[in-house]
Amino acid sequence: MRIVVQEQPFDFGAEAAAFATNRHDMGAVVTFTGIVRDISGDLSAMEIEHYPGMTAKALEKIAAEAASRWSLGDALVIHRHGRMVPGEMIMMVATAAPHRADAFEAAEFLMDYLKSRAPFWKKEIGKDGSAWVAAKDADEDALTRW
DSSP states (O other), X not given: OEEEEESSOOOHHHHXXXXXXXXXXXXXXXXXXXXXXXXXSOEEEEEEEEOHHHHHHHHHHHHHHHHHHSOOSEEEEEEEOEEEOTXXXXXXXXXXXXXXXXXXXXXXXXXXXXXXTSSEEEEEEETTEEEEOOOOXXXXXXXXXX
């Protein structure tokens, strides 16, 4: 398992290709990438803050739990922090498993937990000021299936 928390952008294609290469014992690789979105048309940027030691431990724990629940050969989590503009990639999850069901379910589990439990704090910066992003009920509800 590889967990990366970084400020700089990542190359999704290169990361996905490297993750999927030489997986002779795996039948499935699933990837997901989260992107800064501007639904209202007013977002200038998003700033993501975190505590490095706390964040790394939390992401490692989440990935280890996914590996214990599903038959995973490997997992990758990349999550950015700092300032990003709409259209930039925030995070990436990749899972490799012998069968697609395990790869998909583990990826969804990781995404749900990253969205609602990982210690990142997001601030949206718009034309009229900035505001911290509050937790959404739908994100919390998504955890109930796990």
